[in-house]
Amino acid sequence: MTLEDLLRLLxxxxxxxxxxxxxxxxxxxxxxxxxxxxxxxxxxxxxxVIADTVFTATAVVLQPLTGYGLASIIGWPLGEGWIVLSLALYVFVGLFWLPVVWIQIRLRDLAKQAAVNKAPIPPAFDRLYRIWFAFGFPAFFAVIAIFWLMLTKPEIRLF
Structure with a gap:
């Protein structure tokens, strides 16, 4: 297995x-x-919250590192249109993911508090849940777009 193969796999x-x-x-x-x-x-x-911390956060860090390694080995310029757009979408996804992590922690804490107090789910939970739910859609479709860009590598002229 070459370094390129390993980076592609990762x-x-x-x-x-x-x-x-x-x-x-x-x-x-x-x-x-x-x-x-x-x-x-x-x-x-x-x-x-644990899954996001263990799996998502780890992958979030490794993706740009393996992507940079691949681009370097293969010789793809980082200014290539599909790479720039992929990176922009990656940042876009991150802008939705970071607040979602905080929201998930708050949802957990609000639910725990309601469970301990033998109370119903509070209105604050429902407000945060709606935001969490809404934030998932743009991030989900942006990730699909990144997959498409990575697979097809279309010629995109940005400037």
């Missing part, structure tokens, strides 16, 4: 982890929220 695995963990987190948190049971929501959102 880059694809990282992209898979980012997409798969994001989709999985979204599915499980949506399903938990639908129960309206603070105990279930607290447990699931606790796991979601």
């Amino acid at each position: 880059h694809v695995l990282g992209a898979t982890v980012l997409f798969g963990t994001g989709a999985g987190i979204a599915f499980f948190l949506v399903m938990a929220e639908r129960t309206r049971d603070p105990h279930i929501i607290a447990a699931v959102s606790g796991i979601v």
Whole structure:
């Protein structure tokens, strides 16, 4: 296995982890929220926070490193249109992901508090949940666009 092969493998695995963990987190948190049971929501959102920390954060760091390594080895200029657009979309996704991490922590804490107090899910939870839910869509479609750019490498003239 060459260094290029290894970097490609790590880059694809990282992209898979980012997409798969994001989709999985979204599915499980949506399903938990639908129960309206603070105990279930607290447990699931606790796991979601751990998964985002362990898997997503690791992949977020490795993706640009493996991408840079690949571009260097293959000889793709970093100013190539599809690379610049991919990086811009990556930053765009990050701008949605960072607040989502904070929101997930708050959702977990609000659900835990409701469970401990034997109270219903508070209105603050619902407001944050709607923001969390809405932030998922642009990030999800931006990641799909990045996949498309990486696979097709279209000729894009930016300037």
